[in-house]
Amino acid sequence: MDQINRLVDCIDQLTRSTQSRTIETLQLVKEIENRDRLIEQLNLGSKALRTRLSLQEGKTGRLREQLRVAEQRLKDAEALIQTKEKEAVVLSDWAVDLRAQLAAKQAELFKLSDWGNAIERAPLRYSIRKQLYKLSRRVYAWLPLTAQQKSKLARRLRSWLKPGKVTPGESSADASSALQSLPPPVNLAVPSSLGQPTILMFGVIDWHFRIQRPQNLAKELARAGQTTFYISNNFIDDEAPGFEAEPLEGSNRLFQIRFKVLGAPAIYHAPPSAAAIRQLCEGLAMLLQSANVNAADCIVQHAYWFPLARRVPNATLVYDCMDHHEGFGNVAQELLDLEIALMRRADLLVATSDWIEQHGKRENRNVEVIRNACEFSFFSRRPDKVYRAPGNRKIIGYYGVIAEWFDLDLVKRVAQSFPQHLILLIGSDIVQAKRHFKAFPNVVLEGEVPYASLPYYLHAMDVCLLPFKVMPLTLATNPVKVYEYLSAGKPVVSVKLPELSQFGKLVWAVEEPTEFISTLRSVLGALPEDSATLAARQSFARGQTWQHRAASLREAIATLPVPKVSVVVLTYNNLELTKACLDSLLTQSQYPNLEIIVVDNHSSDQTPAFLTAWADGHPDRIVILNQDNKGFAAGNNLGLAAASGDYLVILNNDTVVTAGWIKGLIRHLQDHKEIGIIGPITNNIGNEAKVSTRYERIEDMPAEAAQMTRARMGEWFEINTLAFFCVMFPRSTYEQIGGLCEEYGLGFFEDDDYCRRVQRRGMRAACAEDVFVHHHLSASFNTLGARKKQALFEKNRAIYESKWGSWVPHTYRDA
Known part of the structure; x- marks a missing residue:
């Protein structure tokens, strides 16, 4: 049942990103409205039940029958919710991959924790579940059972809904029923080699959500010998302080940490409350004690963590500024103010682009540009099997999130200009792109795919695109996918952005849509390219790996004034x-x-x-x-x-x-x-x-x-x-x-x-x-x-x- 509950949480978050922007979601909203009416009927039924119970206290047999009816209605409502949740899974391309991960991990679910604008959308399903929960509590209070019988019933329900799990900070008495099923304890006291500081990486996403800069840097720092604790933004809702530790593949010095925070707040909406800071501090103290952390490098990737990271003893505070957060347009002013405070207080401010460097230098004199990079060995190796377009058409491809910075109109012009080719778009669609391209049969949206599957699509592409809008957010962006495109030796056509200048002639960067189309036509007409051109791209990418970036980060910290x-x-x-x-x-x-x-x-x-x-x-x-x-x-x-x-x-x-x-x-x-x-x-x-x-x-x-x-x-x-x-x-x-x-x-x-x-x-x-x-x-x-x-x-x-x-x-x- 724990797996189902966690799947519910995950689906809740996944549905938010598609709820307001897909035709299927509109249908789901209608069904939810029908469910609201059903809940209202249940409320009326429960009121009637309460009246009958108060008038017929002496008639135990009849009360038990009414109780059975009420319980059956609650079960029917729960079954209906589960059915609608399964329908939501079908509506989401992401859910396929998540179900596969759930089957492999059996319990480890994580919330949608990237891109704050998607997360902020009104969660109707939360309010419905909350109302049902309150209704069940009222019915429970009215039950004509003894306290002992009620307690027995409550324990049985809890065992169905939330199996026990022991984590640091829980008492042995609370978790005694789960001891037999616990995995072996995780040994966190793994010292860094050569006396290097422990890495505390305060992440912006959960490790398992989507492989990006944070995870790649953490992996390389651990491989270089530094014990690395990747702190997830995905909290455990619990009033007791503590944490869960998960060993991660790739190094015996790499762990994901999930802290317990009452309410499990999202880090994108507001700074942490005073109560959350206190609980996080207690959990962090437990982690430092368990791992025997002496000295630490705190790498912060979101301003939410600043009040916690600044307190870590004997630590160097590094702000890894990956994005121009104000450019998202939906970040609370309190978080933007907290980011400025973090910029000023950080011992080192790491900028991923020249634009962020110039912005950061207004707040901090210790700024180091460490751009994004790629896993060259992963993206350069052609899989045995790659994606094939129907009719062996040429493929113009893109992968990455399709969000407000993605130029839908530009891609529509590409689809109109090259009807004979397949326009392949890989990535989560949070701007209703599918509806936008409905009239273009040569545009295929595959949805989000597992990270491990990207080479399967990348090596099938004849030309790769970077069709971004020119806006403050993208002007500050150093695009990871360009490094990955070049690792596979692919020609890249992009809109002109400041960070593309470092690629020189390896990337076609153009300003006007007409020039974009003409350049794309020229590139397609020159295929197949000679091997020297492909080798030049790969040679560049080979020197731009995450291993290089982690080494630069270590050096920047070590040489800080x-x-x-x-x-x-x-x-x-x-x-x-x-x-x-x-x-x-x-x-x-x-x-x-x-x-x-x-x-x-x-x-x-x-x-x-x-x-x-x-x-x-x-x-x-x-x-x-x-x-x-x-x-x-x-x-x-x-x-x-x-x-x-x-x-x-x-x-x-x-x-x-x-x-x-x-x-x-x-x-x-x-x-x-x-x-x-x-x-x-x-x-x-x-x-x-x-x-x-x-x-x-x-x-x-x-x-x-x-x-x-x-x-x-x-x-x-x-x-x-x-x-x-x-x-x-x-x-x-x-x-x-x-x-x-x-x-x-x-x-x-x-x-x-x-x-x-x-x-x-x-x-x-x-x-x-x-x-x-x-x-x-x-x-x-x-x-x-x-x-x-x-x-x-x-x-x-x-x-x-x-x-x-x-x-x-x-x-x-x-x-």
């Missing part, structure tokens, strides 16, 4: 703590543009000698050896003055940082310009930044810290005073505020003082919930002894209060 970060570490004895701190900086920061400045306050142990040797031969390591103990503020000020970074960090030497901590803090400063200074959460400090931890050994700290911060990714809160065991601020803050106040001598209250100065400038102090740094706490001050520490504390408190008024003691967060 990143802001320089200067970390100032103040030391005074405690050499072993210093070694652990510096080692964690080098091994855990995972940041390519890092400057470490160590200022030693005249240590009496082996610290100066160690630091001198540690910095030798490393220009990004600076050591300043003071001849006396200048105290916390003055010592750090020396380091800050020597720093050249865009972001400055003050870090105690009794700390151990965790993976990706730098990117985590920078991300908050980039996303929230009002934050002037920020620090992490920690295990040991005297204010709200302290969190409860379980680890007792430092070796166990990274795993617990990762689990804790993943669950809080993207979260921060305003804090009155940051403790300066670890703080980061942009250079702009330093230029406005200056260094730490040196009146406080050895230490205490210089952090309170600095935060007051930051706040006086209208900026906020923040604590990042998704960055953890281990802190031993006051390792240097503990050497002073309790009496000296207390005396220093009281002295500096008086200095502070003379400047800022009564000191407000730091507090811990609520339990």
Whole structure:
């Protein structure tokens, strides 16, 4: 029954794209109206049933007979819906292929999730099903059965309609009845080769919907050794957070992920709600934990994902801008605004065309053009059997979606000009093209075919067309199908678009319809072509594969300019703590543009000698050896003055940082310009930044810290005073505020003082919930002894209060 329910969902979406534009759909609408009348009759019948039930409560036998009649009517209505759904399948060319996939996969259905304009059309069938569902609930409530009998009936109905399935985030009790039928658990913790980041590809379509750029890039990135999670737009309707993982063919590092989101919203209509973001964050945290993701490259292909992708810890954010979305004409303004925010915030903006590049450069300075490509080996190989036109006529062909950018009038002129040839159109028809070409028997619309079948048609074509309208959407388009046409060595005649210039003389690009027809006539008249011409086209396509594009994408990410970060570490004895701190900086920061400045306050142990040797031969390591103990503020000020970074960090030497901590803090400063200074959460400090931890050994700290911060990714809160065991601020803050106040001598209250100065400038102090740094706490001050520490504390408190008024003691967060 699960298969039927999912097939219903799939057919619902498939029907939308043909509902308003085909004659068959008009007939279906009439039948749906008849079904509405039937539902109204059922409503009247149920009301009558309720009246009879209330008057005849004591007559159990009669009530049972009426219940049987009502149940039979509901079953008849369900059977009628199923019959109409089967008729809708017949009306859709797509359904044939989908049924074949369902037979092979038995359960894996996906919704129509491309081209927002088709999806937006009014779903009448949804409202009908919803009314029937509400009716069944009312009838269920009126049934003269005991609670136990009702519960038994409900369980039986649920088992018919929705068999149990265990996915991450479900309790074992909820899914215990399905354990026997579960497939083996999917091992997601497959590390990338050579320590490469994990790929999180936030897709614009489901993997199984239609093979396009997203899937091809994902396959090649996985083949190159990067564990790749392709995140489908096809959500699972569930109120509990979680996800389903599906291993994909082609690589043991390639998986499709479907997140659970209540209501399973379509990503094309509006930005995600706050509730959806929370649920997605929880599901993503589960994925990161299950796969043990340390560093990630987030490749976003639709603006809907931006609020989620920007939160991923230790990640590089890439926007793969494939289309000029505003050109579709039906995209909500909120999504367009979100796309602009994504363009500005992305570490790298990938453009598929020169037009998108110029548009993107207005928002982001890091723009890389990575065009579309082809699977050359797949499209260049001629199948043993290819399509044949009746009478062995020559074939003028096109494949791709037939949508509003497809020039129907131009193709009609082609059909009129070449009645002796077959005009073969492959692809989903969402603009009623079949009716448009009804008067042209030489035009054949095959509908959408499986990706694997495209060479069967392509190699039968004598000439391939790109008959697009010239409009903002197509002016920004780099057409994939041209690469595929050339892979097969086919001559291509196209309207003139900017992106066709890269193909040079390999493609005929013309402006006027008359020129289009004359060029097509010349090309047909020159057939068959010599082998050198075919080889030139294929030679070009051979160098334009998805493998090439994935390599370009990896290189663009690897060579991204990143802001320089200067970390100032103040030391005074405690050499072993210093070694652990510096080692964690080098091994855990995972940041390519890092400057470490160590200022030693005249240590009496082996610290100066160690630091001198540690910095030798490393220009990004600076050591300043003071001849006396200048105290916390003055010592750090020396380091800050020597720093050249865009972001400055003050870090105690009794700390151990965790993976990706730098990117985590920078991300908050980039996303929230009002934050002037920020620090992490920690295990040991005297204010709200302290969190409860379980680890007792430092070796166990990274795993617990990762689990804790993943669950809080993207979260921060305003804090009155940051403790300066670890703080980061942009250079702009330093230029406005200056260094730490040196009146406080050895230490205490210089952090309170600095935060007051930051706040006086209208900026906020923040604590990042998704960055953890281990802190031993006051390792240097503990050497002073309790009496000296207390005396220093009281002295500096008086200095502070003379400047800022009564000191407000730091507090811990609520339990």
